[in-house]
Amino acid sequence: MVDSEKKVFRNDNIAKVTGRAKYADDYTFHGMIHAVPVYTDSVHAEILSIDVTKAEDIDGVRKVLTWKDVPGQMAFGQINKDLYIFAKDKIRYHGDVIALVIADTREIALEASKLVHVELKELEPILDQEKALGDNTNLVNDMHEGNKIAHHHIRRGDAENAFTQCDLIVEREFKTSFVEHAYIEPECAFANPRADGVIELYGTFQHPFSTRRFVSAFLNRQFADFEVFSHPVGGSFGGKDDTISAIAARAALAASIFKVPVKILYDREWSFRESYKRNPYIMKYKYGFSKEGKLKAVNTYMLSESGAVTSTTPWSTWRSTAQCAGPYQVENVHTDVIGVATNNVFTGAMRGFGTPQVNFAIEQMMDISAEELGIDPIELRRINMVRQDCETITGQKLDGHIVSMEEVMDKIITESGYSDNVKKNSRGQSDSDEYYGTGIAISYRGSSVGAEGLDFAACIINCQFDGSIILDTGIHENGQGSQSAMMLALAKEFDVPLSRIKYTRSSTTSIPDSGTTVATRGTMMGISAIRKASIKLRKTIRDTLCDDFRCDPEDIRFENDKLAAGSYSLTWEEAMHKMFLHRTYPFAFGEYKAPRVSWNDDIGVGDAYFTYVYSCNVVELSVNKKTGKVKLLNITAGHDIGRAINEEMVKGQIYGGIAQGIGMALTEELKIEKGKILNPNFNKYKLPKTMDMPEINALIIENEDRSTPSGLKGIGEPATELIAAAISNAVYNATGKRQYSLPIKLEGEK
């Protein structure tokens, strides 16, 4: 393997640059039929009747499915069971599916879908979070009393009293918008019924095990009746879970009825309409400082819009709660974060998961406060930031890992030239056509799911007697390169070349459920499981071969593609052949359970996460006076991720994460009117393009993490959670105008 390949090793590289990689819609199965969803034009209505007879009369239409055909639960979900496979009594948002037309071809299905007739009684839609919480309002979701679907809080110290003793009080309100995941591959699922009754599922699944849970609930069949395969997915970023799982269940239902493969392929417009988005936030922040700059008290009140379905809002709002004051120590905290149901498109997991929103507020609050205190904003951060062995706002002592907030911030300040550049800030005064500004933001982020859920992962190392190695883990590849990172880690464990290792074509049947590829946990958890399995496997091999070596088992070393002890050595192949002669499998199952975390929801206290990633972003930009257009000049980003397995891929995560944050900050605006999305495709919904992106200088900071055997902490989400905050600070430094809502829209000067 040449060096360059090692540097950016990926097991799917060649397949992807040649177009040979097979994504969901690239599969066709013999005898496959097609299905398409049917929506109504309503966002809130009672369903009086659904008439499918006209659609079913069309030549080539097999059947039109509705809720009447569902054998299992009508609604399911990761937390609350309120995502409907087919709307039954009520339409709750514009993306609710009322029927599925199954036909010989997709074209026929599309034609027939227009003939499904629905009788509705329109209800007043609830489209405003604050109104939704009021008393005299319609209910969005029949599962809850009222429209409040989550409420977390922190009561630390006595904030009310502390404010009375503060020298400066700063109060501001911030807002963020819906953000579309915009994975470039739209949803697709197909179900292939096997002769033994098992239904195989292929599709754009972020997490096959999650999809299996949904499908089995909707179809009322056991887990083992489905095999969900892992194959290339065209991006997900948190977005290919609930919605695609419901789509998969519809395909599986159709396949179980007709006993032939059924494919459902989504148009981009349907994807925008039906799939969940990033939660919009309304955030009221109040900070109290001493005149020396000590942050004495924080009061925050936030609403997080969940839309018509609960999905993961109770978890993402929990993360917003635990991280509501950023990487700062505060003695007195009073926080309420409330998830609210409305008739807008629903929201769920998206890279960042409840922190890009709060960081947008927190890091501007720090700059605003610094200015009012007359203290340098960097100094103010230094005074208050988390440090080794300190206590977080949830009462967690940070003594299990290296707290590197200051190290990371200082590296990025030096690397970016921030200290000199701030002197050039225009603050609305400039002789040229442009204003210049630089901005900073820092953050810390709990790794993995924290006290949101149970956290464990499995891995199988299956060495073959010819020396090749088959690896499987329960962590799903979403294009981020997790399989490759795991292969690199395994190669290192035994000091064997990568060419020996192949990754299994994983499925829900090949390996135990290892949790979702979320929360920046995949690589950390998977590699920890590999470490555990490797320890077992080395022991098996040593115990078996120590007689051949005539030495103590512990004396056998694994190095350089060999096993060696004293002057005796075996090549890896020879060693594996000897295992065969000893009739012992060089096989190990490894499981890793993440360290315990804790949370008391009554008072908001606990060890929220077992470790934290520390991050800093600095941006330089200019604002055109006439047009108000923001041009990003460059970005410097640094993250302490514990340990980097595949450096170029880590950098790729940073670049891509920042691009998504830039979209949220500047270009992406989901236009919603009366609950309907007006710009459901990329011609009107503007993702950052090459010319919107500046050059990014990505710095990886490595303080090996002691809390898991992997030594690493992950990068996926930290990369996306603070650039919007840094940009907002820079825009202020350029124009002198504070930005309280995203995306930022600046008027040109006349």
Added chain:
Amino acid sequence: MNTITVNGREHNIDDSLLEKKLLKYLREDLELTGTKNGCNVGACGSCTVLIDNVAKKSCVVSLSKVIGKSVTTIEGVEGSDGTLHPLQQAFIDAGAVQCGFCTPGMVMKGLDLLSKNPEPDRDEIRKAFNGNLCRCTGYQQIIDAVQIYVERQK
């Protein structure tokens, strides 16, 4: 007879297909699934192919517009023995591939750029790729890839 050439092979096009979009024809009729459908409205570039050596978004081109022309898709880029085109190798070496869904379109767009401008600088590369969306990479390593290719060709 209506014919088009795809990756060097000639295909007859039935009159009934003339209004069909090239992308659909490639994926469904020829089963060349390397060309991707991300938006179907000409806004993302994942369906980019070369038509007479010029990059076009195949989701908005009807077959009638391609009659008599020569189309190259991602499947026609590697050598017949499977050797990667140096630009494909450069994408790998630069770490320009993540989910890979945009990658075929990016490679095609890159070939188009390099045929017009064999030594583009970073700004020129950014300009050329402005119609091709990628949600994973932030584009930086894609631009690196084109530069690596240019360096290696010198």
